[in-house]
Amino acid sequence: MCPPSSPTTYPSSPCDPPPLRKGLVRMTTTLVPPGPRGHPVLGSIREIQRDNVSAFMEAFRHHGDIVNFRGPLRINLLAHPDYVQHVLRDQHKRYPRPRKVQGCLSTIVGDGLVAAEGTSWLRSRRLTQPAFHRDILRRFGDSFTASTAELLDGWERRARDGEPLDIKSEMMHLSLANLARALFRTEWTDEVSRIEPAVQEALGFTHRRMTSPVDPLKFPSAARTRFRGALETINSLLYPMVAERRRDGGGDDLVSLLIDAVDPESGGMFTDEQIRDEVSGFFVAGHETVSTALSWTWYLLSLNPESRRRLQAEVDEVLAGRVPTVDDLPKLTYTTMVLQESMRLYPPIFVYMRCAAEDDVIGGYHIPEGRWVVVCPYVTHRHPEFWDNPEGFEPERFTPENSANRHRMAYLPFGAGPRKCIGDSFAMLQMPLVVAMIAQRFRLDLVEGQQVFPEPAISLRPRDPLMMWLRPNEETP
Ligand code: HEM
Numbered sequence: 001m002c003p004p005s006s007p008t009t010y011p012s013s014p015c016d017p018p019p020l021r022k023g024l025v026r027m028t029t030t031l032v033p034p035g036p037r038g039h040p041v042l043g044s045i046r047e048i049q050r051d052n053v054s055a056f057m058e059a060f061r062h063h064g065d066i067v068n069f070r071g072p073l074r075i076n077l078l079a080h081p082d083y084v085q086h087v088l089r090d091q092h093k094r095y096p097r098p099r100k101v102q103g104c105l106s107t108i109v110g111d112g113l114v115a116a117e118g119t120s121w122l123r124s125r126r127l128t129q130p131a132f133h134r135d136i137l138r139r140f141g142d143s144f145t146a147s148t149a150e151l152l153d154g155w156e157r158r159a160r161d162g163e164p165l166d167i168k169s170e171m172m173h174l175s176l177a178n179l180a181r182a183l184f185r186t187e188w189t190d191e192v193s194r195i196e197p198a199v200q201e202a203l204g205f206t207h208r209r210m211t212s213p214v215d216p217l218k219f220p221s222a223a224r225t226r227f228r229g230a231l232e233t234i235n236s237l238l239y240p241m242v243a244e245r246r247r248d249g250g251g252d253d254l255v256s257l258l259i260d261a262v263d264p265e266s267g268g269m270f271t272d273e274q275i276r277d278e279v280s281g282f283f284v285a286g287h288e289t290v291s292t293a294l295s296w297t298w299y300l301l302s303l304n305p306e307s308r309r310r311l312q313a314e315v316d317e318v319l320a321g322r323v324p325t326v327d328d329l330p331k332l333t334y335t336t337m338v339l340q341e342s343m344r345l346y347p348p349i350f351v352y353m354r355c356a357a358e359d360d361v362i363g364g365y366h367i368p369e370g371r372w373v374v375v376c377p378y379v380t381h382r383h384p385e386f387w388d389n390p391e392g393f394e395p396e397r398f399t400p401e402n403s404a405n406r407h408r409m410a411y412l413p414f415g416a417g418p419r420k421c422i423g424d425s426f427a428m429l430q431m432p433l434v435v436a437m438i439a440q441r442f443r444l445d446l447v448e449g450q451q452v453f454p455e456p457a458i459s460l461r462p463r464d465p466l467m468m469w470l471r472p473n474e475e476t477p
Pocket residue numbers: 113114125179281282285286287289290293347348349351352353412413414415416418419420421422423424426427
């Protein structure tokens with residue numbers, strides 16, 4: 001178990017259970033869900049550590065909607081949307097995050113929204129939620145298009161020189177620039193460029209902590225030293241930025257909104273340390289997710305020329321060559337559907353971990369107290385009962401008519417229930433603007449002969465650099 005770095009104390013139960021409420025379903029069966037036999041001692045741990053998404057997909061194909069994995073890592077995979085709804089929404093209080101996951105995350109983000117549980121999470125969510133309202137986020141549209149325009153100006157020369165680009169890295173820089181501008185509304189280019197590798201380092205180490213049976217933070221190593229250095233870098237950059245915002249006052253950036261936020265229930269406000277925790281959480285949760293979704297979108301469009309042509313036609317018709325604004329978003333419907341379909345096939349956050357706080361029954365099977373349950377949107381997004389041609393790229397699935405009768409939990413790239421992503425509107429405002437602007441000026445073609453593999457790390461990103469040719473778009477005036 002990873003010890004939480006924050007002074008939070010946990011009750012003795014395996015995953016910090018809420019008090020038992022009367023009338024909840026009691027265990028009525030001892031039936032264990034089906035699942036792979038695995039190694040007699042290690043169970044399926046090696047397969048899961050090697051590539052958890054493939055292990056989950058394979059297990060779903062063989063064993064169905066609920067799967068039991070044996071071994072030191074006892075987990076139950078839930079693939080059916082009804083079961084997903086049970087855990088993430090209907091009975092969410094009985095399924096907090098596992099303490100190990102919570103503890104590992106809190107080493108980076110302290111007691112911020114991303115890691116907090118219970119009353120501390122609720123308070124954070126109440127204080128933070130108003131800043132993420134779509135009407136507030138609209139004000140960042142111009143910043144997003146400005147950073148995208150800067151990026152594309154740099155691409156012109158690369159296109160003229162016939163140089164291919166690593167789109168994964170370009171989308172990383174762009175999503176970071178957009179996030180930083182919304183958070184601080186200022187040009188902290190140098191500071192922000194130092195946060196990026198520090199967050200990557202911290203996330204990489206955290207991923208190893210979460211998947212390793214022995215906590216690497218407990219033993220001296222070069223990786224641990226780098227991790228601690230990364231945390232120091234994050235703190236040394238964020239604290240002065242927050243302090244400066246507090247001193248200046250009156251800003252309309254997200255950090256200023258958090259500084260001014262008042263909890264409607266208690267009248268309390270965030271301290272600088274709490275704002276540091278929230279902001280580092282936004283870097284952890286809102287940077288690589290966006291860049292990963294954008295990277296897969298360019299990859300999928302390059303493989304599907306007809307979809308790319310439709311997207312191009314929409315962009316040309318709606319924008320007629322001008323820079324998009326947030327008012328154009330309702331008309332960029334196909335662009336939005338392309339992004340939705342890309343996140344169906346490659347959901348950036350591909351596992352949501354929870355832990356049964358008490359015995360339960362799901363789908364007629366016994367879920368014992370302390371059992372880790374996993375929702376894997378990569379699997380649920382391919383469930384053949386809910387998706388025709390699940391492996392195909394078909395943005396038209398997301399027209400209002402085609403989505404009308406779909407199970408609400410069959411598609412959940414932003415999660416579901418009270419812990420649903422707070423940044424979903426932020427992402428769905430930023431990404432269509434970026435895609436429309438790039439499509440206006442360039443066509444991106446995958447460099448021939450490249451093998452592209454998803455890598456289930458902190459996000460489900462392309463494993464290697466994603467090299468693409470830039471072709472200037474003749475339609476651009
Ligand atoms: C394509 C982009 C994004 C995707 C796919 C995504 C996905 C998710 C998912 C699935 C969760 C819930 C995980 C769980 O239930 O265990 C989540 C939570 C969260 N996300 Fe996002 N996210 C994205 C962008 C963002 C952005 C841009 C921000 C902030 C600027 C953000 C901030 C957060 C925070 C703070 C949480 C924790 C919420 C809570 O526990 O109350 N995300 N995200």
